[in-house]
Amino acid sequence: MTTSAQPEPDTFDRTLEELRAATARLVATARAATPDELGAASPLPGWSRAHVLSHVAQNALGLRNLATWARTGVRTPMYAGQEQRDADIDTGARQDAAALVRQVVDTAADLDADLTALPPEALAGTVEMRGGLRVPGSALAWLRLREIEVHHVDLDLGYGIADWDAAFARRAVEGLVDVWRSRDLLPPVRITATDTDLDTVSGSGATSVRGTTAHLLGWLLGRPGADVRLQGPAVDLPAL
Structure with a gap:
């Protein structure tokens, strides 16, 4: 998933608290699901809900590697x-199902411990994401928070796009826009939120996209159920 290095070190502790709350919400949803529900298809092509949860666990392991890189300076x-x-x-x-949920819980706890222990010099250091994007260690909590929130929606078990906090959604929208703009991938759109003062233009802004900040994020991520109003030529968004 494309992301941004935007979080500053002074937001790290607050983001960790938000991450813990978001993780608890996702775990509660997973624990309430039946084995049949977890085995059913998710909105993500080719993935069951169990695949979504397994990915969440593997993401925690991957981010632990990046935390090690940030802490030691050794490429991991x-x-x-x-x-x-x-x-x-x-x-x-x-x-x-029980083992899968336990893996999600355990890997999240291990990652939390690693992130909590990162010293200031690790937060200021630089690591490299799977897609090659270089980010500071201070971004790792944000990267995990976004992963948890987005994939909680992907479980399609009652937690939806409208449940995303506007502040979270704005941070994520701005991150995606910044990265795509830096890579000259953003089509000519004007993105305007109806519930915050988010208003960003790319190129000529030939296509206008309006909606709540959460639904704008859903649209940028290509998630079903994103309720936005488009005016102008059709646009192709970058692949995630």
Whole structure:
């Protein structure tokens, strides 16, 4: 998932608290689901809900590697490779429901401990995401928060786009826009929120997109159910 290095070190502790609350919400949803519900298809093509949860667990392991990199300065890639990452997600998804939820809980707790222990110099250091984007160590809590919130919606078990906090959604929208703009990938759009003062223009802004900040994020992420109003030529958003 494309992301941004935007969080500043002085927001790190607050983001950690938000991450803990978001993780607790996702875990509560997962624990309430039946095995049949977890085995059913998610909105993500080719993935069951169990795949979504397995990915959440693998993401925690990957971010632990980046936390190690930030702390030690020794290059520690997030994943061993795309094929291994995909295989690990598939393997995790085949666990029974209780074991899968336990893996989500345990890996999240281990990551929380790693992030909490990062010293100031690690927060200021630089690591490299799976897609090659370089981010400061201070961004790791934000990266995890966004992963948790987005994939909680992907479980499609009652937590939806409208449940995203506007402040979270704005931070995520601005992060995506910043990265895509820096790579000259953002189409000519004007993105305007109806519930915050978010208003950003790319190029000619030939296409206007309006909606709540949360639904704008859902649209940018290509999630079903995003309720936005488009005026102007159709646009192709960058792949995530």
